[in-house]
Amino acid sequence: MNSIIIYFSLLGHNRRIAEEIAEKENCDLLEFASGSIFRGFQYLMGKKRLAKKAKKINIDVANYNEIIICGPIWGGKPAPAIKALLNNLDMKGKNVNCYMTYSQDYGNSEDIIKDLIQKNSGEVQEIKFNKISKE
Ligand SMILES: Cc1cc2nc3c(=O)[nH]c(=O)nc-3n(C[C@H](O)[C@H](O)[C@H](O)COP(=O)(O)O)c2cc1C
Numbered sequence: 819m820n821s822i823i824i825y826f827s828l829l830g831h832n833r834r835i836a837e838e839i840a841e842k843e844n845c846d847l848l849e850f851a852s853g854s855i856f857r858g859f860q861y862l863m864g865k866k867r868l869a870k871k872a873k874k875i876n877i878d879v880a881n882y883n884e885i886i887i888c889g890p891i892w893g894g895k896p897a898p899a900i901k902a903l904l905n906n907l908d909m910k911g912k913n914v915n916c917y918m919t920y921s922q923d924y925g926n927s928e929d930i931i932k933d934l935i936q937k938n939s940g941e942v943q944e945i946k947f948n949k950i951s952k953e
Contacts, residue, residue, distance in 0.1 A: 821845035821884035824877065824907075826899040828890060831919050831950050836888040839917075845886070848877065851899040861892055877907060884913045885940070891918055891947070894925035904931060909940030916945045 823845055825836035833849070840847040879885055885907065889900035896904065896918065904916075914935045918927065924947050935942045 819884050819913075820882050821886060822848060822879060822882045823886040823888060824848045824850050824903060825888040826850050826890070826897060826903070827888075828897075832888040832890060832917075835917060835919070835948070836886075839886060839888070845884075846882075850877070850903055861898060877903075879907060879909075879912065882912065884915070884943075885909065886915045886917065888917045889919075891920035891924045891927055894923055894927070895930060896927055901930075901934070904934035904938065907938065907940075909935060909938045912940050913943045914940040915943045918945075918947050919950050920947055921950055 821843060823836045823840050825832045825847075826849070827833040827836070836847060836849075839845070887900060887903055889903075890897050892898070895901070896916075900916075900918075916931050916935075918924065918931075927947070928945050931945050932942050
């Protein structure tokens, strides 16, 4: 299995998780939309521009048959960067796993993620939510 891990992380949890998986499984690692604290502020202030910017993605996954996406839950949903990835990656015929972190509540994110993967012709594999104990 030729796999790539793509992650978005603001506070570093997903970066660490993605790095650990990459080392253990010996797969490629890519940071998407590098996390800066301003993204969190922009999100909270409802700046739509951020979502538009995040949509311009240019990641070639042609050489991989498995995609692993790691990222946080924001506002009870996958963070905008993760939604942009799920919306725009070419997942046709790929096995797609999602490992998300949250601190309190992830609402119906599992269904949101499944729908986006399927809409994008990907094969849903594992979708997991890890509660982080400390911010
Ligand atoms: C703007 C923002 C919104 C968040 N909203 C939620 C939420 O609705 N539910 C929840 O359980 N955690 C929420 N969190 C906590 C994040 O899920 C947690 O900080 C994240 O999983 C940590 O991942 P990271 O270190 O890779 O950024 C929020 C965090 C931020 C910054």
